[in-house]
Amino acid sequence: MNKSTQTLQAAAHGGAFHIEDIYPLIDGGRFAVKRIVGEPIEVWADIYRDGHEVIAAALIWRREQDSAWQRVPMTHVVNDRWSATFTPQQLGRHAYAIEAWTDEFATWRHGAELKLKAGQDLSLDALEGAGLLTKAQTDDPEVLRLIQQRCEEYLRTGDITPLLSPELRDAMATSQVRQDLTRTDPLPLTIDRPRARYGAWYEMVPRSQSSEPGRHGTFRDCIARLPDVAAMGFDVVYFTPIHPIGATNRKGRNNALKAEPGDPGSPYAIGAEHGGHDAIHPELGTLADFRAFIDACEVVGIEVALDIAVQCSPDHPWLKQHPDWFKRRPDGSMKYAENPPKKYEDIVNPDFSCEDASSLWNALRDVILFWAEQGVKIFRVDNPHTKPLRFWEWLIREVQLRHPDVIFLAEAFTRPKLMKGLAKLGFTQSYTYFTWRTQKWEIEQYLRELTDYPERDFYRPNFFTNTPDILPFHLQGGEPWMFKSRLVLAATLSSTYGIYNGFELLEHEPIPGKEEYLDSEKYEIKVRDWDKPGNIKPYIRDINRIRGANPALQQTSNLRFLEVQDPNVTGFVKTSVDGTSAVAVAIALSSDYHEFWLPLGDVQIEVAGERRPVVAVENLLTGERHALDWGGINLRIDPHRDPALLFRCLA
């Protein structure tokens, strides 16, 4: 093709093929699809070109840092829609793309076969086919031998038949130049470890873990608490910030503007003479103590999550080392954080677009890398929605290129599209509105939104029942059935969920009229009796055990609500990713006695590679079995005994 033709063809800015409506795909490939390592990924696309030629297509993929593509042939399913499946075996950023080309030999063969059937003369066709065979580009001796053999046979007999053999067609499919090759842009894909999707989180404030009233808790106290947390079945212990706390403008108890002597301050006012984001608050212990805590967690199968809050106390070392990272007011004073008319005078926010932004961005990245090197692989990011979107997109990529096992949880409670935007740009998991969703219709509507495509491919919910900042109204009555109902909702609707400590003790004292804790440990040290009578620790343990034993509860998007007639009972079924396990759940949303029908007639599970209807269920707490009767089961819930029923489905 001469140069002028190349220009002319480049003007037609497509390839020979249209490759359209690719699934999965987020915003046309602008953002990465998120999947779990070792799980198959089905890819679909419309693929077509002009004419009647036989075409072929392949799905190709690689880790971003690899240069060689892996490939799998795509299959035509129906109506120009093609599909293929691949299974990434490594963590990290991947790319996938689709290639399509014309199979010249198969096209020739198809025409020749039709003419043969119609009894037409094929002498020229045979010559043309032999001509195509001479153009095979392969070093494979088997293929070369096959071609030579069939050509000789044809030349000897003059009969076209040897050239039409299926083996020759298959050999040529991989041995000829791929005419009209068209390849899509590479599409981004993030492969995470299973913990990115499945885990029970326990949030604790480490300084409150001392067992003696008045004494500041330490990492050693936290280690002592681990058997209790592990016994409840939690997978992740998440610490509020562990860094030195500033003294300047320190907040007092209940968020008082001025601290009293002895008040410990908010752990979110990060940085003091002892250091900043890569230092440890001295009263908690040393870095060695912290590493000992990580080791102790590992022994009981728990991971540690740290809280990353970008803001600095006025005493943070960065304010002296990098004054240019922070904005000042016209009188030279520090520009404190504010959300007018609210002021946060114990913290200042670095200026992400300051002159020296690159060193600020790199320093923040290095903070994460520092903790990752200490063995922390989960970071809960505080208020990411008030820092630049492109900063997070850059930071998460920088960290995950070095540590593809690192998980970022976005603590953004803001407008829905901004929350989704953070998930799109790379946050592994996201906080949600679950904490405030109490009515059946709004719970079901919200879950449908989260498990719909494309949301399910970028937004991984982490359902928290409560947080240090949020004591929702429905918990303020302190009713055990409500705490249990909220726990099971969080733990079964979402495969990742969490409680903030004290929930197991039914703590529920609010600042009157607000959804906030009275005497919040954000501003003071608390010492609790972790075995306080009335606690629901055994209940939590049971639910977490059931989650661990049932793969159906270890994912979120294979969720289907069931038609339950009771307006205060939600019923749903979840199927495991491989389809072999299903769990049906019914949860009461009001405290009255419920009797209702749970329809399970159309639930199926895979047994020995075959989809079979569910015929019975087994109560996951009691072991009792019920056969399905008329396609469902009749159930009773007394919320005061237990607001939830969980069943394993049997086929």
Added chain:
Amino acid sequence: MNKSTQTLQAAAHGGAFHIEDIYPLIDGGRFAVKRIVGEPIEVWADIYRDGHEVIAAALIWRREQDSAWQRVPMTHVVNDRWSATFTPQQLGRHAYAIEAWTDEFATWRHGAELKLKAGQDLSLDALEGAGLLTKAQTDDPEVLRLIQQRCEEYLRTGDITPLLSPELRDAMATSQVRQDLTRTDPLPLTIDRPRARYGAWYEMVPRSQSSEPGRHGTFRDCIARLPDVAAMGFDVVYFTPIHPIGATNRKGRNNALKAEPGDPGSPYAIGAEHGGHDAIHPELGTLADFRAFIDACEVVGIEVALDIAVQCSPDHPWLKQHPDWFKRRPDGSMKYAENPPKKYEDIVNPDFSCEDASSLWNALRDVILFWAEQGVKIFRVDNPHTKPLRFWEWLIREVQLRHPDVIFLAEAFTRPKLMKGLAKLGFTQSYTYFTWRTQKWEIEQYLRELTDYPERDFYRPNFFTNTPDILPFHLQGGEPWMFKSRLVLAATLSSTYGIYNGFELLEHEPIPGKEEYLDSEKYEIKVRDWDKPGNIKPYIRDINRIRGANPALQQTSNLRFLEVQDPNVTGFVKTSVDGTSAVAVAIALSSDYHEFWLPLGDVQIEVAGERRPVVAVENLLTGERHALDWGGINLRIDPHRDPALLFRCLA
């Protein structure tokens, strides 16, 4: 910002804003949205950034060949969704894009107002605001005067109020540097003339227009036919190919492999000693005669459409001038067109990817440009789906850059995605499956597909009742009510429709068992009595007159089906683009007597800028009026009298 920061920020490959879910958009901007000149285009997008800053957005657009963008501010509607409307006033390729930025002064002002309300000290805020004012970048003396005046007032009094004035906010909105400016890629848009969407086509074979049996028709005969065609109300006369017809391997009557002496051959076997695609078949007349025909059409308000079939007869001059444009077989013989086992020995297809493809592509483009310069602005392209997609994308762009008023109709009867692909890449209009859709459910389902988004923004249907190649089974009975029913379906469901001549005479003689005309004029010359008794010309005239008088029928996508209980009556309402006109239609699909209810209770039309419910309808044929009773009207159709009812809606 230093260089290293730029690199680092480029790594985060987004801007400060996410601009998502843009409407309208075809395949993420890969293909152009199609609209009509002078009609407003609403654009929507999700626009957000981090934080609580006041943001602003603009919709910008231009013709592709212009360098300056026009712009209109976007308005925040709800939930981070923004909108704006623009109205292109010129034909041709356009681009539009969205810009978003942070309004620094408005952000400052918003914070200051909240603090003012909370009674906080504002002295530093006032200084900060004044500082922003000094950064205004404008030459507008009004704005500069306003800034100076308000600053002086503030300095004189120390009071912040003058800085908070709304005039200052508005002046600064356009006068400050647009911080964090983020702009989407330009998105393609094709602006066509109204004929691209609305027109009644009359297809004729010019050589059959003679009035004396045995004489080859000429352009002069065609001119003589124009009053008849114009009286029926057609807008476009579409000619099958008018070029010299090859003699080699010429097809005989009824597609016989060998022509008898005197057989005229198929006009689709293009090219002979007299020339190729830019020449005229001598028996039709001269180029001057053809131009005379165009002029005569113009007088009666009709446009001419030519048929572009890329293939060549073996006698086409290109075969001698450019032998390298054509493939040969191993014995040196010509590679004729084929679709195995079918052979088309009277034509050869040029090889679009031959060595010298650029000169071939340019030659084909020059053919279109030649006819465009003769005044032909509508081209019906024969079988575009068997030529490369990127060739058409290039060709249509090349032609429309020079002649933005040129319309291309894709005659592709093939798989749905390939048909849609041709529409996406640039064909102005497309043939459809309408010709074979006869049942109520399939008609309604197909129309819903065509009028859905995004189809309605790239696929403009042209509904043909019949073509020289297709005499559908349902017309083979020759029943007048069926011809009328099909005519009204085509003419009211789609704003562009066509008939192939002979339809008005109820021609219906098939090749037995096939959907093809017996004695097709593709292979012979026909002479007809155009006033044959039983013709439905007055009916066609009425329908086309009603189309012309009612803008609601001049578009396709504002179509809504009405719930008609009769399984053989389809009912629908169409509203004009500006909402001021609505037409309700009921059409019988079977010949029996129908009595049914047409619900019109929720139809609204705009009167003096206000949406009002329809209260009555006026029969567009008889002028009779019916008031709505219980939200609808009771109707009767006797198909043998008239299978359709058309009403103008009155509010």
